[in-house]
Amino acid sequence: MQGIKLILIALAAFVTLTIFTVPVTAGEHGEQGVHWLTYEQGLEKQQELKKPLLLFFHLSYCYRCKDMERRVYKDSKVISFINQNFIPVIVDLDKEKQTAKRFEVTYTPTHIFITPDGSTALREKDVITKSRFERMLEYMATGKYKTMNFDTYEKCQP
């Protein structure tokens, strides 16, 4: 009997917590999110704009991909920086197997940065911390990839 009472109390506590902890998401602050394109759309756009491609390989049910989206792609600064300086492309490994095969990606999440001339400048597996991802974005957007590799660039940062 005492056990059932405790279970009911715990249920009530859980429901109360879920009601009163209001989630904060980028969308609620008026951000539209990253303007993701398909790989084909991204290639067309790159011809026109001459910006680096940001490829995000994911699976819809991969929890590490969701961690990446939650920790990094919901941040309003990251969103606006990507939308201004990159052509963001999202690739679902289940749906776009040819693109995944072309880039030899089997691990999710994987990020690949492609320069406007079509070469791969950066490639990284797993969830990337927001601070490191921001350094990657700056490295690519400022064109530093033309003169140094990312490790050297990171060491130069304060």
Added chain:
Amino acid sequence: MKKRLIPGLIVATLMFFTPLTGWATNGMNMIGTGAVSAGMGGADVAVPSGCTAIAGNPAQLATTCNRVISVGSALMFPDMEDQPSGGSNVDNEFQMFPVPFIGYAQRIGTSRWSAGIGVFAQGGMGVDFQDVEVDPVNAPGFKDDLMSEIGFVRLSPTVAYNVSEKLTMGASLYAGYATLKYDFFPTLAGMGHKVEDLSSFTFSGRFGVNYQINDKWSVGATYTSESSIDFDDGELTMIMPGLGEVKYDDVKMDGFTWPRQVEVGAAYRATPKLLLAMDLSWINWSSAIKTVTVTASDPDNSMAPGSIPIPFEMDWDDQFVVAIGAEYELTETFKVRAGYNYGNTPVTNVNLSPIFPALVEHHATVGFTYSWTNWDLDFAYEHAFTNTETNDGAPGPSNPFSGSKVSHTMDTFNVQMSYRF
């Protein structure tokens, strides 16, 4: 050759892990496998968990997506006291039980299937009371020992499938190996005895589902079938009046079953950094542990009875478990966890025995994860609060512990390392 090699490897692996299994605290079950689950108070049914999904909700394995290997261990420190009716208090001897876990999982090619395999301790228990007053009223000063050790380890090949973007399902086959030994006042002539080397192989399975309702909510459920454990191949030693020590070479134990279990759970992403989770479980001990009978035959003395049955009335109750956990991301690489777990003791007071006292009910847990590139280091600490119960059954040959007061508390440390590649 190959036909013999594979079962042989399975047996060897299970036997390697079994002696290391020890106390568990939802009855004889662990409250969670791995430091992530333990840190959340065992609330893991709807929470992505990597390799430990093999021992939790197998459907969660489908969300892992890459190759991942996890190794870890719990280190359990039980603390028990036994006070016979009218006698003095006895502390359990110091015991430390390492409870290891190893698992591997991966996505199968580019399909929606994932597979994994793991070896983990499902649970167990053990006590070591020395110099307990056997019958303080009728035989003051006569002291003897009570000892028990039950270990249960499972090898579990697991598959999981992504039915849709939101729904995942998984199933584990559990090949189990259990061992048991105990001392019941071994120098008490005519009644006391010592049992060693009982062991049993058993099979069962677990089926799990998980549904991601939206970005914030996910729900899951598991069903675990029961495992009938027919212990045999044991030995029993007993001092018989007029015959001295008699050894029985063929000992079996009937009526011991690891129970079926139903779990439901929910997880809620309250804020981008805060995850809340809750599980409710029903563990069907009432149909698993009733009367356990040890039967000894093949004595080494022809004057001794050819076969002796020793029944233990246990009649455990069903157990309802509630587990609540929270996980908070303090920094980009450091998460902290806290949890609470309650499960009513399945042991009935009329049959309370200091040999099998699965008594603790309330647990508080804390933990953390430090992530470094593709590595995770997880740690958790569990404290099971003291619970004291008294045997209120009528005294008699079938209830030698009438009036005994037994206390149980426990501290457990969990460490786990995972590598994704």
